[in-house]
Amino acid sequence: MARQKIFGFIELADGTEHEDFRVGLPSKLQAERTARARNWDPETQHNQVAAFTAWHAACKVHKLIDMTFDEFMDTAVDAGVYHEDPEDKNPESDYAEDPTRADQSDDS
Numbered sequence: 001m002a003r004q005k006i007f008g009f010i011e012l013a014d015g016t017e018h019e020d021f022r023v024g025l026p027s028k029l030q031a032e033r034t035a036r037a038r039n040w041d042p043e044t045q046h047n048q049v050a051a052f053t054a055w056h057a058a059c060k061v062h063k064l065i066d067m068t069f070d071e072f073m074d075t076a077v078d079a080g081v082y083h084e085d086p087e088d089k090n091p092e093s094d095y096a097e098d099p100t101r102a103d104q105s106d107d108s
Helices: 025-037 046-061 069-075
Strands: 005-012 017-022 076-084
Touching: 005 046, 005 069, 017 046, 025 046, 046 069, 046 076, 069 076
Parallel strands: none
Antiparallel strands: 005 017, 005 076
């Protein structure tokens, strides 16, 4: 079985965007600890956990942004994580698609 690396992306209200940054073990473990401490259910609050994981990797590991998680949530337009499949290099999203958008296909 091929190993899947996890990457993150964030977009802030001021137009700042960071994509394709690696989400490593420290961010994964901190997301688990924080989810338990804040009583987040990863099944029903998947986007919350994914946003935290992306924030942690961007802020605490890669130093791409400098803000608390609450500040991040106040200004974030989008954030999440995805798995890269090393076999076909087609990332598979690890967050829910926006149900309010009518057309989410890439066939534009």
